[in-house]
Amino acid sequence: MNTPNDDALVLYGQRFESRLLLGTARYPSPAALQAAVQRARPAMLTAALRRQGSIEQGKSFWAMLKELQVPVLPNTAGCHSVQEAITTSHMAREVFDTPWIKLEVIGDDYTLQPDTLNLVQAAEQLVRDGFYVLPYCTEDLVLCQRLVDVGCQAIMPWAAPIGTGRGPVNPYAMQTLRQRLDVPMLVDAGLGLPSHACQVMEWGFDGVLLNTAVAQAADPVRMAGAFADAVAAGRAAHLAGAMQPRESAQPSTPVLGTPFWHHAQEA
Numbered sequence: 001m002n003t004p005n006d007d008a009l010v011l012y013g014q015r016f017e018s019r020l021l022l023g024t025a026r027y028p029s030p031a032a033l034q035a036a037v038q039r040a041r042p043a044m045l046t047a048a049l050r051r052q053g054s055i056e057q058g059k060s061f062w063a064m065l066k067e068l069q070v071p072v073l074p075n076t077a078g079c080h081s082v083q084e085a086i087t088t089s090h091m092a093r094e095v096f097d098t099p100w101i102k103l104e105v106i107g108d109d110y111t112l113q114p115d116t117l118n119l120v121q122a123a124e125q126l127v128r129d130g131f132y133v134l135p136y137c138t139e140d141l142v143l144c145q146r147l148v149d150v151g152c153q154a155i156m157p158w159a160a161p162i163g164t165g166r167g168p169v170n171p172y173a174m175q176t177l178r179q180r181l182d183v184p185m186l187v188d189a190g191l192g193l194p195s196h197a198c199q200v201m202e203w204g205f206d207g208v209l210l211n212t213a214v215a216q217a218a219d220p221v222r223m224a225g226a227f228a229d230a231v232a233a234g235r236a237a238h239l240a241g242a243m244q245p246r247e248s249a250q251p252s253t254p255v256l257g258t259p260f261w262h263h264a265q266e267a
């Protein structure tokens with residue numbers, strides 16, 4: 001029997017049972033992608049409208065995504081300008097028949113760093129056009145605030161540049177961001193290990209989006225499972241309320257006073 005999840009992820013008013021989102025690129029085979037998705041059961045699958053490959057390959061890829069029955073989150077990967085991102089988003093909405101868009105506007109091709117100056121403008125227009133915009137951004141607090149100001153109901157700060165697998169490179173800024181803004185935040189890009197995902201979930205992030213760490217693992221299916229478990233563990237730890245670290249040692253078993261077995265013997 002399925003028990004209702006009272007801790008579902010809610011984005012733009014929609015509930016998702018999982019807090020893990022997966023990318024669909026760079027898997028060794030379509031079968032590996034399918035099996036990884038079946039193992040991880042992600043909330044959404046992101047795919048670039050501008051995928052490389054022949055028209056035939058494209059058609060069978062989209063058919064496979066449909067078969068997986070996981071909501072598709074089209075993305076604007078490869079877009080470098082506001083207009084390009086907006087046009088691509090509108091095409092994606094027609095192709096996938098969905099209001100969701102992962103908004104990427106790349107500002108630097110070497111680091112794949114989001115164009116923080118133009119991202120807000122693109123997001124504002126897309127929100128006005130009725131999209132559910134999930135902007136891929138840096139962990140800069142003021143940028144994230146501006147994205148929220150223009151109507152983004154959730155944001156996706158990076159942990160590290162796409163494909164690096166370095167994990168959160170700026171823990172201080174990420175934790176500050178989490179404390180300062182009260183919107184759903186999904187950490188997108190740069191996670192390499194399940195422990196990275198667990199860490200950001202412990203900090204209170206609402207979910208993670210990742211691709212390379214699963215797709216490029218020696219065993220993508222097993223790694224997909226490991227990430228799904230890590231995301232759930234990090235979320236549970238966050239909700240459980242962690243102890244505060246201490247400077248000095250404190251015995252976890254009190255040894256002072258009368259041992260409890262002493263009373264038992266006297267009774």
Ligand SMILES: CC(=O)[C@@H](O)[C@H](O)COP(=O)(O)O
Nearest residue numbers: 023162163189190210211212
């Ligand atoms: C697929 C996708 O959207 C990536 O651009 C995303 O940002 C994930 O990054 P990693 O591959 O570093 O997990």
